[in-house]
Amino acid sequence: MPEISKRGSLMPNSPIRKLVPLAEKSIERGNTVYRLNIGQPDISTSDKALEAIKNLDVRVIDYGHSAGNESLRRKFAAYYKSIGIDVDYSNILVTTGASEAITITLLTCLNAGDEIIVPEPFYANYFSFATATDAVVVPVTSHIEDGFALPPISEFEKKITKRTKAIIICNPNNPTGYIYSRKELEQLRDLVKKYNLFLFSDEVYRELCYDGQEFTSMMKMEGIENNVVLIDSVSKRYSATGLRVGAMVSKNKELLSTALKFCQARLSPPYLGQLAAEAALDSTKEYLSGLYNDFLERRNYIINELNNIPGVFCPMPKGAFYCMAKLPVDDAEKFAMWMLEEFEYKKQTVMLAPGAGFYYNTDLGRQEVRIAYVLNLNDLHNAMECLRRGLEAYPGKADIIRTKKEFITSEL
Amino acid sequence: MPEISKRGSLMPNSPIRKLVPLAEKSIERGNTVYRLNIGQPDISTSDKALEAIKNLDVRVIDYGHSAGNESLRRKFAAYYKSIGIDVDYSNILVTTGASEAITITLLTCLNAGDEIIVPEPFYANYFSFATATDAVVVPVTSHIEDGFALPPISEFEKKITKRTKAIIICNPNNPTGYIYSRKELEQLRDLVKKYNLFLFSDEVYRELCYDGQEFTSMMKMEGIENNVVLIDSVSKRYSATGLRVGAMVSKNKELLSTALKFCQARLSPPYLGQLAAEAALDSTKEYLSGLYNDFLERRNYIINELNNIPGVFCPMPKGAFYCMAKLPVDDAEKFAMWMLEEFEYKKQTVMLAPGAGFYYNTDLGRQEVRIAYVLNLNDLHNAMECLRRGLEAYPGKADIIRTKKEFITSEL
Numbered sequence: 018m019p020e021i022s023k024r025g026s027l028m029p030n031s032p033i034r035k036l037v038p039l040a041e042k043s044i045e046r047g048n049t050v051y052r053l054n055i056g057q058p059d060i061s062t063s064d065k066a067l068e069a070i071k072n073l074d075v076r077v078i079d080y081g082h083s084a085g086n087e088s089l090r091r092k093f094a095a096y097y098k099s100i101g102i103d104v105d106y107s108n109i110l111v112t113t114g115a116s117e118a119i120t121i122t123l124l125t126c127l128n129a130g131d132e133i134i135v136p137e138p139f140y141a142n143y144f145s146f147a148t149a150t151d152a153v154v155v156p157v158t159s160h161i162e163d164g165f166a167l168p169p170i171s172e173f174e175k176k177i178t179k180r181t182k183a184i185i186i187c188n189p190n191n192p193t194g195y196i197y198s199r200k201e202l203e204q205l206r207d208l209v210k211k212y213n214l215f216l217f218s219d220e221v222y223r224e225l226c227y228d229g230q231e232f233t234s235m236m237k238m239e240g241i242e243n244n245v246v247l248i249d250s251v252s253k254r255y256s257a258t259g260l261r262v263g264a265m266v267s268k269n270k271e272l273l274s275t276a277l278k279f280c281q282a283r284l285s286p287p288y289l290g291q292l293a294a295e296a297a298l299d300s301t302k303e304y305l306s307g308l309y310n311d312f313l314e315r316r317n318y319i320i321n322e323l324n325n326i327p328g329v330f331c332p333m334p335k336g337a338f339y340c341m342a343k344l345p346v347d348d349a350e351k352f353a354m355w356m357l358e359e360f361e362y363k364k365q366t367v368m369l370a371p372g373a374g375f376y377y378n379t380d381l382g383r384q385e386v387r388i389a390y391v392l393n394l395n396d397l398h399n400a401m402e403c404l405r406r407g408l409e410a411y412p413g414k415a416d417i418i419r420t421k422k423e424f425i426t427s428e429l
Numbered sequence: 430m431p432e433i434s435k436r437g438s439l440m441p442n443s444p445i446r447k448l449v450p451l452a453e454k455s456i457e458r459g460n461t462v463y464r465l466n467i468g469q470p471d472i473s474t475s476d477k478a479l480e481a482i483k484n485l486d487v488r489v490i491d492y493g494h495s496a497g498n499e500s501l502r503r504k505f506a507a508y509y510k511s512i513g514i515d516v517d518y519s520n521i522l523v524t525t526g527a528s529e530a531i532t533i534t535l536l537t538c539l540n541a542g543d544e545i546i547v548p549e550p551f552y553a554n555y556f557s558f559a560t561a562t563d564a565v566v567v568p569v570t571s572h573i574e575d576g577f578a579l580p581p582i583s584e585f586e587k588k589i590t591k592r593t594k595a596i597i598i599c600n601p602n603n604p605t606g607y608i609y610s611r612k613e614l615e616q617l618r619d620l621v622k623k624y625n626l627f628l629f630s631d632e633v634y635r636e637l638c639y640d641g642q643e644f645t646s647m648m649k650m651e652g653i654e655n656n657v658v659l660i661d662s663v664s665k666r667y668s669a670t671g672l673r674v675g676a677m678v679s680k681n682k683e684l685l686s687t688a689l690k691f692c693q694a695r696l697s698p699p700y701l702g703q704l705a706a707e708a709a710l711d712s713t714k715e716y717l718s719g720l721y722n723d724f725l726e727r728r729n730y731i732i733n734e735l736n737n738i739p740g741v742f743c744p745m746p747k748g749a750f751y752c753m754a755k756l757p758v759d760d761a762e763k764f765a766m767w768m769l770e771e772f773e774y775k776k777q778t779v780m781l782a783p784g785a786g787f788y789y790n791t792d793l794g795r796q797e798v799r800i801a802y803v804l805n806l807n808d809l810h811n812a813m814e815c816l817r818r819g820l821e822a823y824p825g826k827a828d829i830i831r832t833k834k835e836f837i838t839s840e841l
Contacts, residue, residue, distance in 0.1 A: 018655035019594065019625050021687050025537045031693035034495055055492065062490045070485050070701060078474045078671040078705070080467070083446055113525055113673065116695040124561055125437045129541055145694035149536055151563065182431065213431050243430035259490040259700025261525065261673075275433050281443035282557035283528040288671025289482060289701035293490070 028148050032141050032350075032374020032387075039357035040368050048361050051392060051400035054353075054370040056191065056253065056338065058391040060311055062297075063255035063304055069296030070289060078288050083280040085111020085264075089295045093249075093264055096298055100223070102236045102247070108266055110276055111286045115221055115250035115263040116142065119185075122246050122265055123150040125276045126215045131182040133217075134173055138165070138341060138375035138382060140191045140219070153180070156377035161343055161385070164332040165193035167201040173208055183215035184208070189222040189232065192375050192387040193341050194316075194334020196226055199233045206238040216241060219248040221263075222337035224305065227313055230335045242268040253338075255297035256308060260290035312338050315390040315397060322401040323388070326408060330417060331388075341372060341385050347413035349373070349386045360407050367403045384417055440560050444553050444762075444786020444799075451769035452780050460773050463804060463812035466765075466782040468603065468665065468750065470803040472723055474709075475667035475716055481708030482701060490700050495692040497523020497676075501707045505661075505676055508710055512635070514648045514659070520678055522688055523698045527633055527662035527675035528554065531597075534658050534677055535562040537688045538627045543594040545629075546585055550577070550753060550787035550794060552603045552631070565592070568789035573755055573797070576744040577605035579613040585620055595627035596620070601634040601644065604787050604799040605753050606728075606746020608638055611645045618650040628653060631660040633675075634749035636717065639725055642747045654680040665750075667709035668720060672702035724750050727802040727809060734813040735800070738820060742829060743800075753784060753797050759825040761785070761798045772819050779815045796829055 033055050040050045084090065090106035097104050112118040119142075127133060129151035135143055137156040147154045157172045159165045173184070184205065189196045197205075209216045218235035226232045235245050250263035267273055320340060323331040328345030346352040350371035360366050372385025390397060408414070445467050452462045473479075496502065502518035509516050524530040531554075539545060541563035547555055549568040559566045569584045571577045585596070596617065601608045609617075621628045630647035638644045647657050662675035679685055732752060735743040740757030758764040762783035772778050784797025802809060820826070 018681060018683075019538070019627050021683060022536065022538055022540045022543075024540065025687040025690070028536075028687065028690040028694075030690055031495075034693040037494070057491050059489065061488045066490070067485065067488075071483055073479065073482050076473045076479075077471065078478070078669045079469050080670045082449070083443075113699070114695065120695075124434065124440075126431070126434055128434045128436065129563055131434075142694045142696075145690070149691060149694065151541055215431050257490045258492045259697065261697070261699040269430060271430075271433060275437040275440065278437070278440040278442055278557070279561060281446040282440075282554045282561065283526065283532075284554075285671065285673070287525070287673040287699040287702050289705070290699050293701070 024148060024151065029145055029374065031145065033370045036353060036357060036368060039354060043357045043361070043366055047364055049365045050357070051365065051367045051396055051403065053388045053390070053392070053400055054368040056389045056391060057258055058256050058338065059393055059396070060256040060308055062257040063300040065300050066255055066257050066260070066293040066297040069293050073292070080285040081288055081291065083285055084277055085109070085286050086291050086295070089291050092295050092298045097266065102234055104236070104266055104268065108268060108273065110265050110273060110280055111291060112263045112265055113286050114252065114261040115219065115248050116146070118248045118263045118265040119143070119146050119217070119219070120150060121276050121279045122217055122248065123147065123152050124279055125272055127152045127182050130180060132178060132180045133183045133185055134176050134181060135185050136168060137377055138192050138372065140187050141374045143185060144377065154377055155181070158378065158381060159193070161330070161332060161341060165190065165195040165341065167197055170204040170208055177212055181212065181214060183217060185217040185219065187219040189226060189336025191222065191337050192339045194337050194339050196230045196232060196336040199231070202233050202235060202238065206241050209241050209244050214244065215246065216244050217246045217248060221248070221250040221253050224254055225309065225312055225338060226336045227316060228335055232336070236266065246272065251294045251297055255300055257293065257297060260293050261287055262290040262294040312390070315394065318394055319388065319390045319397055319401065326405045328408070328417060338391055339387055339389050341387055343384050343417050344386060344408065345414055345417055346384060346408070346411060347415045349382070349384055351413060352411055353386060355411060356407050360410065362403050362406045365399055365403050367400045367407065436560060436563065441557055441786065443557065445782045448765060448769060448780060451766060455769045455773070455778055459776055461777045462769070463777065463779045463808055463815065465800045465802070465804070465812055466780040468801045468803060469670055470668050470750065471805055471808070472668040472720055474669040475712040477712050478667055478669050478672070478705040478709040482705050485704070492697045493700055493703070495697055496689055497521070497698050498703050498707070501703050504707050504710045509678065514646055516648070516678055516680065520680060520685065522677050522685060522692055523703060524675045524677055525698050526664065526673040527631065527660050528558070530660045530675045530677040531555070531558050531629070531631070532562065533688050533691045534629055534660065535559065535564050536691055537684055539564045539594050542592060544590060544592045545595045545597055546588050546593060547597050548580060549789055550604050550784065552599050553786045555597060556789065566789055567593070570790065570793060571605070573742070573744060573753060577602065577607040577753065579609055582616040582620055589624055593624065593626060595629055597629040597631065599631040601638060601748025603634065603749050604751045606749050606751050608642045608644060608748040611643070614645050614647060614650065618653050621653050621656050626656065627658065628656050629658045629660060633660070633662040633665050636666055637721065637724055637750060638748045639728060640747055644748070648678065658684065663706045663709055667712055669705065669709060672705050673699055674702040674706040724802070727806065730806055731800065731802045731809055731813065738817045740820070740829060750803055751799055751801050753799055755796050755829050756798060756820065757826055757829055758796060758820070758823060759827045761794070761796055763825055764823055765798065767823060768819050772822065774815050774818045777811055777815050779812045779819065
């Protein structure tokens with residue numbers, strides 16, 4: 018048979034998804050598996066979206082515009098205006114989830130071999146999208162001991178080469194929950210300006226900022242209007258991940274008209290998802306604040322619980338619904354597999370996303386896991402009980418290995 | 430501002446979509462535009478699909494499996510078995526339309542710079558997907574005078590180089606309506622075997638075969654089980670293009686497990702589309718035969734009408750719902766633009782897909798257009814009236830320029 022492509026071989030298994038077969042087997046054995054591996058909240062989808070679907074009143078589910086339905090684009094624009102981002106519908110392309118928005122953005126802006134700088138740990142699929150589009154990921158490491166703050170801008174500058182074309186950030190951050198400060202974003206702005214780079218800003222968790230932390234959109238930064246692409250999705254805001262509706266937003270019209278050619282090739286975003294997303298944008302304040310409060314409560318609960326488990330360390334995330342926790346194990350992936358293959362407590366276990374997949378330098382994440390606090394408090398309680406007992410029973414226990422930085426810090 | 434990527438610049442505008450802004454302006458001027466440019470039938474979506482959507486009974490629209498819902502994959506498998514294709518659900522990945530199936534197939538099987546042979550004219554977006562994935566399209570020309578039959582297999586063989594990795598065919602063919610005979614497919618099979626190539630077979634129009642023509646799936650060819658990827662979609666079979674649900678099907682498990690990594694990166698296909706597609710697969714025989722008969726009637730009508738317009742030549746398509754017609758104009762794209770910008774007859778006009786975009790050698794399609802006979806007979810009647818009068822009034826009239834092959838044939 019002919020050979021699979023090199024990029025196919027290089028393509029990573031998603032750390033979020035790769036353990037799914039093991040989870041399925043655990044379920045087959047009669048266990049309940051608490052899925053903390055994936056950003057799939059158990060919160061009801063916006064009722065506006067559900068109603069719109071049930072009230073479908075058309076005869077033909079047809080393609081629609083490659084840029085997305087104009088009515089949806091106008092509604093997105095009104096939403097952005099309401100949060101101080103000054104765009105109109107012509108600045109917006111509707112995509113099949115943020116996933117497609119990122120892929121098309123990479124295809125539009127980077128040639129094969131061009132480099133994109135990403136603070137790590139990063140949303141694992143950034144690496145996948147880069148691999149699929151032959152872009153080169155260049156990591157700048159943020160550290161758990163700093164709560165995953167933006168690394169010093171000098172670290173970014175050191176990584177800039179002739180092939181550097183873009184920086185991508187996720188703010189509030191998946192997987193760390195860190196929210197970049199205005200000062201950090203201004204430093205990025207200046208860097209982007211100085212080296213004439215693109216800046217892709219994935220802001221899908223913008224509504225989930227806790228403890229009074231202020232969120233600043235990269236779209237508001239002056240002087241880099243043509244450099245910035247905002248990546249967005251309705252998945253998390255309205256608890257409707259399966260709609261597969263996202264957006265890429267930019268003031269750079271040449272960039273958008275090029276991106277539209279990629280949109281044309283795949284014809285159109287999903288009709289039903291767009292219908293539901295347009296309705297979801299009218300979600301009530303009650304719905305949105307209910308969702309916010311649920312996540313806040315879950316965060317407060319789980320971070321406390323995690324840090325109470327002997328040997329576990331987890332900085333307090335300020336946004337989104339993830340945290341990166343360091344576990345006292347030899348290898349977090351082995352541990353995550355063991356939890357699914359070998360462990361159960363009262364017919365329950367937990368599915369975690371191994372941290373290594375969120376790092377370019379996979380060794381850095383060897384003791385870390387990403388946890389999505391997307392389940393109700395009762396489930397989270399049971400999940401934490403499983404995690405605690407799992408860590409007790411796991412044969413590959415180890416102290417938390419301090420990172421180089423941590424080591425240096427303690428040496429000084 | 431930073432520069433757009435080369436692949437972004439090289440990416441073609443879809444010939445099917447590029448005239449949309451002109452059509453929108455014509456509509457703004459009060460005209461009715463008959464859209465024969467795009468495969469968007471006016472036939473009702475399968476009532477099973479519509480009912481399933483309206484009866485949605487879940488609280489959360491969630492991601493779901495990256496490979497697609499198992500229940501849908503099993504239903505696809507049962508459908509394939511019913512038409513003699515021996516696969517089970519593990520041979521099937523659900524994709525966001527056939528578009529994504531093709532993109533992921535290319536990413537899985539071809540390295541940047543690898544060549545893929547395509548009989549031209551071809552579905553225009555094959556070229557777009559190849560451009561997006563840095564694959565190189567190598568055309569083998571089929572000819573309108575032959576009714577777009579498969580070019581002699583020796584023509585394919587001539588194009589094979591060290592970089593040739595795959596052949597892609599569309600059968601029944603979009604844009605030509607040609608159905609490859611068993612003998613032609615066996616020749617392709619032997620070639621694929623001889624040179625150890627992949628064979629991607631886009632069979633989304635398989636149910637639309639007219640005049641007793643038999644359709645043969647490439648999945649049934651023995652000895653190349655690991656070479657073949659079937660590309661499929663529910664869009665056309667159930668008149669539900671907006672669902673964005675397709676499939677890639679193969680007996681090559683290594684290929685599928687690699688493709689799954691690309692699927693994982695984009696998380697999952699659309700939830701609502703999958704729900705509707707699963708129901709659509711239970712469409713009644715009455716629905717399916719009604720759809721078939723509508724297209725048959727439309728084909729018979731429009732091909733006759735086209736050939737009755739002075740100077741127009743259109744071979745009889747045997748399948749799908751497209752035809753390539755040669756028009757007595759200097760440049761079919763200019764003509765198509767003129768029809769939208771300058772022409773109207775009783776406040777009506779027609780939108781056509783310029784033929785050049787379906788050829789690698791764009792000159793070959795300069796006098797051709799692709800016409801999708803996707804509208805009801807009344808609309809088609811009005812559209813043909815517009816086309817006839819448009820051709821009369823168009824200032825750039827020209828005789829049909831004979832192709833080299835045609836010229837040689839008439840010389841002999």
